[in-house]
Amino acid sequence: MKILGIESSCDETAASVVEDGKKVLSNVIASQVEEHKIYGGVVPEIASRRHAEAISGVVKNALADANCTIDDIDAVAVTYAPGLIGALLVGVNFAKGLSFASGKPLVPVHHLRSHIASNYISHAELKPPFLCLVVSGGHSHIIEVKDYTDFRIIGYTHDDAAGEAMDKAARAMGLPYPGGLNMDRVSAGGDPTAYKLPHPRVDGAPYDFSFSGLKTAVLNIINNSKQKGEEISVPDLGASYMNAVVDCLIENTEKAAKDLGYDKIVLAGGVSANSVLRKRMEQLCTKNKWERYYPELKYCGDNGAMVAAQGYYEFIGGNTADLDLNAVASMSIE
Ligand code: KG4
Ligand code: ZN
Numbered sequence: 001m002k003i004l005g006i007e008s009s010c011d012e013t014a015a016s017v018v019e020d021g022k023k024v025l026s027n028v029i030a031s032q033v034e035e036h037k038i039y040g041g042v043v044p045e046i047a048s049r050r051h052a053e054a055i056s057g058v059v060k061n062a063l064a065d066a067n068c069t070i071d072d073i074d075a076v077a078v079t080y081a082p083g084l085i086g087a088l089l090v091g092v093n094f095a096k097g098l099s100f101a102s103g104k105p106l107v108p109v110h111h112l113r114s115h116i117a118s119n120y121i122s123h124a125e126l127k128p129p130f131l132c133l134v135v136s137g138g139h140s141h142i143i144e145v146k147d148y149t150d151f152r153i154i155g156y157t158h159d160d161a162a163g164e165a166m167d168k169a170a171r172a173m174g175l176p177y178p179g180g181l182n183m184d185r186v187s188a189g190g191d192p193t194a195y196k197l198p199h200p201r202v203d204g205a206p207y208d209f210s211f212s213g214l215k216t217a218v219l220n221i222i223n224n225s226k227q228k229g230e231e232i233s234v235p236d237l238g239a240s241y242m243n244a245v246v247d248c249l250i251e252n253t254e255k256a257a258k259d260l261g262y263d264k265i266v267l268a269g270g271v272s273a274n275s276v277l278r279k280r281m282e283q284l285c286t287k288n289k290w291e292r293y294y295p296e297l298k299y300c301g302d303n304g305a306m307v308a309a310q311g312y313y314e315f316i317g318g319n320t321a322d323l324d325l326n327a328v329a330s331m332s333i334e
Contacts, residue, residue, distance in 0.1 A: 001074045002066075003315065004098075005308025006059060008091030009083025010137065011042045013054040016304030017066035021117070021312030022124050026065030027298070027305045029152050037177045041167065048086035055094045062304060070102045070216065075320070077107040078312020081112060081328035082138070088327035096323050100284050107311045108321045111237040111302075112139055112150070112333045115268040117310035118295035118303070119265050131262035133253050134333075137163035137180075137278070138268030140209050142256050143333060145266070148313035151333045155207025158273070162245055163271045165211035169218045169241050173234050183238040184274050190239030192276075195221055197244040199251075207256045214244055242276045250280050256292065263290045272298040 002025070007014040011032040017025040032050045036042045063069060078095035099106035103322060112134050119126050128145045131154075135141075140162045142155035160168065163180050170179025175186065197217050202208040218241055223230045256263060265285055271277065272294055285292035299306055 001312065002068065002072055003107070003308040003311045004059070004062065004076050004077065005072045005109070005304040005306070005311050006055075006078045006091045006095050007114070007302055007304045008009035008051045008055065008087050009011050009079045010087060010302055011036055011047050012302040013051045013058050014302060014304035015059045016308050017062055017068055018121070018305055018308035018312065019243055021120055021309045024121055024305045025068070026062045026216040028058050028062045028065060029258060030058050031304055034176065040177050042084070044084045044308055046088060047084055050302070051087055051090035055090055057073075057325060059094065059098070070098065070104065073104055074105050075311065075315045076102075077109050077307050077314065079111050079307050080108040080325060081110055082175075083111055083329065085327055085329040088329070090241060092325060092327045096325060100323055105315065105320045106323070107315045107319060108325055109307050109310050109314060110331065110333055111144075112136075112141065112269075114306040114310040116143070116145060116266065117313070118268060118299035118306035119266050119293050121149060121305055121309050122296045123153035123293050126266070130264040130266050131253070131257050131260065132268055134268045135162040135249065135271035137161060137167065139269065140211070142207050142253055144260065146211060149317045149319065153332065153334060154260070155205070155209065155252055157209040157211060158166065158202055159210055159212035160215060162209070162249060163269070163317045165182040165215050165245060166242070170238070172219050172222055173232070173237060175234070177297055180271060183242060184276070187235050187238030187242060188275070189238075190233070190235030192239040192243035194233060194236035195240035197240055199244055199247050209248055209251050209252065211245060211248070214241070242274065246274070246276045247282050249277060250284055254284055254288070257288075263289070264293075267291045270301045271333055298321070
């Protein structure tokens with residue numbers, strides 16, 4: 001069964017054809033990063049306009065690269081929530097038009113569900129149930145994946161998402177957008193013990209996160225150094241910061257896995273590309289003799305293949321939409 005997946009929730013216009021939820025036949029991504037970089041972050045209005053310009057060509061190329069026409073496709077899957085509303089609407093409206101014109105079923109896909117599904121592409125043997133740490137620019141969740149379309153949130157962030165926290169701190173350190181990725185790059189040789197940073201906990205909620213205090217601590221370090229006329233070491237501060245964020249992610253994931261009895265841990269979302277997080281997750285799972293899975297780097301960020309992969313499971317589970325499908329900016333994965 002061939003599913004066309006369409007993604008436009010943030011700053012990548014993407015489309016892909018995936019067979020049976022696993023075999024990627026094409027994967028086309030038009031990134032807007034260079035344009036948003038000028039402003040230090042994603043400008044929603046620009047994102048919507050660029051999606052509108054790119055989407056038709058991106059979908060056409062995804063079909064052509066897969067040696068398909070729309071007649072060969074079994075269903076059109078699209079990200080409809082959560083995300084930037086104007087950006088989501090471009091993908092949703094395009095998918096609705098395509099579904100109407102071709103008579104193919106329309107399948108609504110939740111963005112975080114699709115990030116999790118990127119692992120089914122990279123690991124054909126992976127099946128639920130498992131515990132998943134989903135870390136992206138907009139979300140930080142520990143999620144019990146009971147089945148392909150059955151999820152329970154175990155932990156969440158009370159303020160900034162892990163990627164957002166990295167982006168904001170990176171910006172304060174003078175690094176270009178996307179900050180998390182650039183912080184990871186420049187901190188490769190940095191000393192993670194050079195700067196003392198808090199490891200924020202949420203009282204009474206051992207699986208939840210709070211990253212805004214960490215970001216404030218970094219801003220204080222930068223401002224104090226400026227006042228004293230001292231230079232900060234960007235690689236050392238970046239390494240210390242990533243270490244503090246990853247400590248929180250790893251500690252809570254370990255506790256949740258032990259309390260709930262999971263021995264299979266999966267990483268998903270843009271921040272799952274982070275080198276420190278991958279290394280520490282590797283150590284955690286080796287120590288506890290747990291299985292661990294990460295998406296391939298090319299499927300960590302937003303892409304159409306993960307939408308088509310999750311779309312496959314939504315479709316065979318009977319989740320289709322009518323032409324009154326709307327985009328929704330904020331929606332729980334449950
Ligand atoms: O999943 P994603 O592409 O978009 C959302 O759904 O939000 O995640 C984007 C986030 C950004 O915050 C970006 O800085 C972060 O993922 N990111 C990274 C790395 N690569 C991307 N953060 C840390 N280390 C990386 N290597
Ligand atoms: Zn994403």
